[in-house]
Amino acid sequence: MIVRIWAAQIVAGRMDDFCALLSTQVMPELRATDGCLGGEVLRSLTDEGPRVLMISRWRDEDALRAYAGPMWRIRPVWAEDELRYLAHPPEVAHYRPLPHG
Numbered sequence: 001m002i003v004r005i006w007a008a009q010i011v012a013g014r015m016d017d018f019c020a021l022l023s024t025q026v027m028p029e030l031r032a033t034d035g036c037l038g039g040e041v042l043r044s045l046t047d048e049g050p051r052v053l054m055i056s057r058w059r060d061e062d063a064l065r066a067y068a069g070p071m072w073r074i075r076p077v078w079a080e081d082e083l084r085y086l087a088h089p090p091e092v093a094h095y096r097p098l099p100h101g
Contacts, residue, residue, distance in 0.1 A: 001037065001097060002064060006054040006076055008090035015050045018085035019043055022054060026079075030056055035063020064094075 010018050022041045030036055039056035058064045064072045076092040 002058045002061065003095045003097060004056045004058060004064065005093050005095070006056075006090055007092070008052050008076075008078075008085075009087040010050045010052055010085055011087050012050065014085045015043060015052070018052065018082070021082070021085070022052065026082075027054070030054075030067075033063075033067050035059040035066060 019041060027039060027041060030039055035058055037057040037059060039054065042053040042055065044051040058067070061072075068075060068077050073094060074092070076090040078086070078090055
């Protein structure tokens, strides 16, 4: 499994609208994508430099490549209509969970 963390700084005053978009449209579509094992959206607790994290879990590299393209390791995915919410281009990072125990 691979954990993908998509992080973005949000334009001041747009956090509630953007989180609503992520929760009602983006995450349901993402969860329905073949190879996606689930995910969640997290929002920062402060208004200074408001940030959102979208955490998704993926079956393997092939699933991530099918979703995000051949540059999946470095290229974040976002839709054109999301740009009005973003103060800067989003960033993406990937992790493998450690075994429990």
